[in-house]
Amino acid sequence: MIQKEMLTYQDLDKELNRIERELRKNDYYIKRKKLKAMQADYEDKLTKLDQKALELKNQLAAARALMQKITNFILEQNKEITEVESESELNYMSKKLAENMEALANVENDIKRILKEGEEVARNFEAISAELPKIIAGIKKCNEEFAKATEAAKPRVTEIKQQQAELRKLINPALFDKYKKLSESQIHPVFVPLQDGVRCGGCRMEMPRGVVESKMQGNGYMVCEHCGRIIYQAE
Template sequence: MSQLKLLWELQSYVVELNDLTNKLETLNKKEEIKQIEIKLNEKEYDLVNKKTQLEVDEVKIQRYEQKLKQLAFNKEEIDQKLYSGQITNIKQLEQMEKESKDIKENMKNLENEMLDIMEEVDNLEKEINILEKEYNELSEEIEDAKNKNQELISSVKEGIKVKKNKIEEIQKEIDEDLLNKFNQLKQKKRKAVVEVVGDRCTGCHMNIPTSILSKIKSSDKIMYCDNCGRILYYNKEKS
């Protein structure tokens, strides 16, 4: 293989190596996984809040039940006395009737309040079910994303190893001076070797003089662009 062709190949491997290195950097940042983790934390926060609310409501319902039991007992006591015939004092009877009625009213109010809380409990339980399902799905999603990311990282690392070996092999075949020139150009211009398309240098888009152009097309001699100084490569297979 000619020195020019070797330089051209070297450059493609260098470009591929850079791409893979950038890809590895992106994969190591795990942005996608971080996004899912944020969502997961939000769900967890929601879930904890709703579960706490549910516990509070359940305690409230217990208290209402106890209170209602107590009131029912009080009312029963009053009613028993009221209808026992033992009390004959009208005023006292009226007083007891009012007390029984008040307790009944009070119980009705408490029952309504308790029903509202029970409805809230129903809703909370449904919401918690949905949240738990979503939480589990997100956990699985994270697990999958992590595994996939790990696989990608491994394959990119493998690719980097392969490219580095190729680069090392090709570098051995290139004359030292030329390789130094290539590396200098690479540092300054990013791309050291550029293709000639038509009669233009694709590095700086300037026309190449006909005399140089014919030399480039007919030989593998190393030629530099007069304008940008890059090494010119003419792809014979393409044309």
């Protein structure tokens, strides 16, 4: 036999689980979960946009420095070109100048591209930043509404917990440990009655009557080899 108090305790746990399952079906609970996922997603996007903005800022600084360097070089060449005497040297200098002018055009285009990307980053940042407070307000609303639901369940939950605390004092500690361990390994219910003298009341596996009888001898319960539950001899 399993202590009556232990079985009552198990029944109360079952009720607690049921209450919790019901609460998880609550619309506000579900909505809050979705909103929280959205919030995390948006915050992640903002972080990425921040990183992108920093990256663009560095790119812009590098491009501007390069532009300055090329511009200085071109100015220098323009001065030198007036002093050139030989035609071959002039050709060479002209070619160099043309190359530098092209490099300058490229870096200018690059700067335009960076600024354009920067504008887009700023736009996205603004759009997400505008959405975020709405999501946070939504979560707050869900919290309030869900709190009402938990509040409604509270008196019964408190009552159950009080009853369980009283029962706990009467339950054999070794038995209670077994119950806790099996509960935590997701075996529910832990204690099941023997059915028809041969079947596990949990998984319904049938066992030879002789085996059941010998295993039940002594403490009046046995472990189901199939599902791990504790089968007890019902009175």
